[in-house]
Amino acid sequence: MSDIIHDPDLQNKARRATEILSENLHFVANEPSLAFYRIQEHVRKSVPPMIEKRIQVQKLQKDLQGHYYDVEYALGAVNSIKNSEKSLNNIQEQLKSALFLSQQIKYEHTRRNNTKKDSMYKRLSAHLTTTLDLPELPEAIRDTANRVESMMQSARHSNIY
Known part of the structure; x- marks a missing residue:
């Protein structure tokens, strides 16, 4: 045994x-x-970046919530525009009617002004031509009425300008 x-x-x-x-006993002890x-070493290294990421996530969540409200508001506005289609069509029809009435009023105004511009000589010549049955006279009356009318118009224009 001594060997x-x-x-x-x-x-x-x-x-x-x-x-x-x-060594194992020392390690186990x-x-x-x-x-x-x-654990302490791991916490010291990993917690600060985790806190920073958590702050970033909270900020992004807040921004996302704001964008969500914006989109929801815009969607509501679009839906209200869709619902106003009937009113807009009614407005469009009323505008068309107003334009038509405006054109009619302008036409009537122009027609009345044209009738007022006809001189009494033209009206007289038109009246005489219908009442008299002289074949040469109506042409002569019209010619005279036209001359008088042109002289009256040139006198009006020279006074206006």
């Missing part, structure tokens, strides 16, 4: 095994404090 103890290779292996065993150290 086994004096074997240097065996002694190295035994010493090494006892060192490993001692100190494992909870090492675990807490590792």
